[in-house]
Amino acid sequence: MTEPSLAASEPSGAATAPSRSAAEPFRTVIEPFRIHSVEPLRMTTEDERRTKVREAGYNLFQVHADDVLIDLLTDSGTGAMSRDQWAAIQHGDESYAGSPSYFIFRDAVQELFPYAHVIPTHQGRAAERILFSALAGPGMVIPSNTHFDTTRANIEHTGAEAVDLVIAEGHDPSLIHPFKGNLDTDRLATLLAERGADIPCVMLTVTNNSGGGQPVSLANIRAVSELAHAHGKPLFLDACRFAENAWFIKTREPGQAERDVPDIVREMASLADGMTMSAKKDPMGNIGGWLALNDDDLAQQCRNLLILTEGFPTYGGLAGRDLEALAQGLKEVVSHDFLRYRITSTAYVADGLERVGVPCLKPAGGHAVYLDARALLPHMDPLRYPGQALAVALYELGGVRSCEIGTVMFGRHPDGSESPAAMELVRLAIPRRTYTQSHMDYVIEVAERVRRIAADLPGYRIVQEPPALRHFTARFEPLG
Numbered sequence: 001m002t003e004p005s006l007a008a009s010e011p012s013g014a015a016t017a018p019s020r021s022a023a024e025p026f027r028t029v030i031e032p033f034r035i036h037s038v039e040p041l042r043m044t045t046e047d048e049r050r051t052k053v054r055e056a057g058y059n060l061f062q063v064h065a066d067d068v069l070i071d072l073l074t075d076s077g078t079g080a081m082s083r084d085q086w087a088a089i090q091h092g093d094e095s096y097a098g099s100p101s102y103f104i105f106r107d108a109v110q111e112l113f114p115y116a117h118v119i120p121t122h123q124g125r126a127a128e129r130i131l132f133s134a135l136a137g138p139g140m141v142i143p144s145n146t147h148f149d150t151t152r153a154n155i156e157h158t159g160a161e162a163v164d165l166v167i168a169e170g171h172d173p174s175l176i177h178p179f180k181g182n183l184d185t186d187r188l189a190t191l192l193a194e195r196g197a198d199i200p201c202v203m204l205t206v207t208n209n210s211g212g213g214q215p216v217s218l219a220n221i222r223a224v225s226e227l228a229h230a231h232g233k234p235l236f237l238d239a240c241r242f243a244e245n246a247w248f249i250k251t252r253e254p255g256q257a258e259r260d261v262p263d264i265v266r267e268m269a270s271l272a273d274g275m276t277m278s279a280k281k282d283p284m285g286n287i288g289g290w291l292a293l294n295d296d297d298l299a300q301q302c303r304n305l306l307i308l309t310e311g312f313p314t315y316g317g318l319a320g321r322d323l324e325a326l327a328q329g330l331k332e333v334v335s336h337d338f339l340r341y342r343i344t345s346t347a348y349v350a351d352g353l354e355r356v357g358v359p360c361l362k363p364a365g366g367h368a369v370y371l372d373a374r375a376l377l378p379h380m381d382p383l384r385y386p387g388q389a390l391a392v393a394l395y396e397l398g399g400v401r402s403c404e405i406g407t408v409m410f411g412r413h414p415d416g417s418e419s420p421a422a423m424e425l426v427r428l429a430i431p432r433r434t435y436t437q438s439h440m441d442y443v444i445e446v447a448e449r450v451r452r453i454a455a456d457l458p459g460y461r462i463v464q465e466p467p468a469l470r471h472f473t474a475r476f477e478p479l480g
Contacts, residue, residue, distance in 0.1 A: 001437065002027045003340065004347035004364065029344040032337040033433060036083060042066055049396050057475030058392050058460060060401050069399030070435065070443055072428040075367045077123075077280035077287060079432030081325060085284065088328045092321025097312050101320030108327035112262060112334070113239075113269040115292040117299035119306055120316030120323065124240055124278025125150040127291035129157075130305045131236065131276060134298060135200040136160035143191055144203035144238070145183040146170070146210040149409055151203070151238060151276075153469050156414050163191065170211045171422045173361040173372045178252040179217040180363075181208030181245075183224050192231045202228040205238040206245040206268070210405060212425065213241070213365020215248035218256065218267065225271040234273035234295070240281040242268065244366030247339040261334045281367065284329035284432055288322050342366065346430055349440045356448035367429060371447070373406060374424040376454050382407050382420035384459025384479060390426045390450065393457055398446030403427045408462075409471045 056062035093099045121127045138159030145166040155162040170180040228235045246264040274293030279285045310317040350364035359375040377386040387406035394400045406424035458478040465474040
């Protein structure tokens, strides 16, 4: 794998003298770790997979993991923990109140995010539920660049409205732009002017998962912060992929190249008043999350809600060993060597897919590659769910499990109506430190075979769905 770049390339035919410097870095970016233990994969046949996905109602969330060969459904809690994280688990203290493990965890969080209050939760959606239970309610509006599925659902559960304000470039999968996750500050200013009394806070998702894992620039975070604060509104970061976002700032934003990632992260945090975190992403845990903030009164209100459903404020639904594993993960994820490998390996998959004619959202995000189902299946009506059709085909042909991020996930509105999503994507989320380059080469090969039969893929209709977050449990059937 060679390191990606958005910089302009040399003109075709330009002569360059070969470098003889021993200090010049090698082109190949290697994994900054060795494999210590392995987990076997069960090989399945195409006929077996067709039977399994049919029994699951063509919903890949309902397929048993043992029947999946390459699992790219999510990067949430599916990564490999390090030797030092497993060692930290042995150090965990399981005291109900005041566990030393909590203070190790709190200090690790505050080293990067120096907020006054750190409230652990069992995962990120619990932090969202607590925050929005305290802040939101009927008639309120909460803007963001793009809310992810559980964030949106937790806001709407209170009766509030989740509003997406990503920049226009963020809706064009083929457009190259270094920070397609940026929030449109002109639209935010208009919303604040028109409905300021209804807005309890502003959110900003880094990186912007629903928009293709695209980063948010430091300049945009600063501009959103200034605008929110000018209207007396707190800014909260949905920060579960903070380290990847900081790496993109370092490598893409003018004036940031010489800074260390932890320093960039601390500046990102300083521009906001709090954060929600799913620690199953960049903190490299298999479980966990937190809510962090500066407001004393709001923090007390959130702790009271925490005690109702999560647990005492020094464990928040987690074991002490989980807290210590997360503390170690926070140290490891800001390593430049790890982040260079992480971003390069994701770009490797995107480049390989483009070479075999499979359209992807550009540029590649940090944690996932997003296939452009609308471009691959232009014959299919969005309300026949082209993203779902593509995801099912990837599983049937090659055992690759992915996640539709399109009309199935975002097309249903609180009033029960349905409309096509802005983009029809299929996310190949790459778990951290889990798969090798040959696994990714296989994924590229499977996608290329699906491309060959794309014109023959059927659309789908939903035959059973819940009122919210339908993509997790809905059942589908193929259309003729």
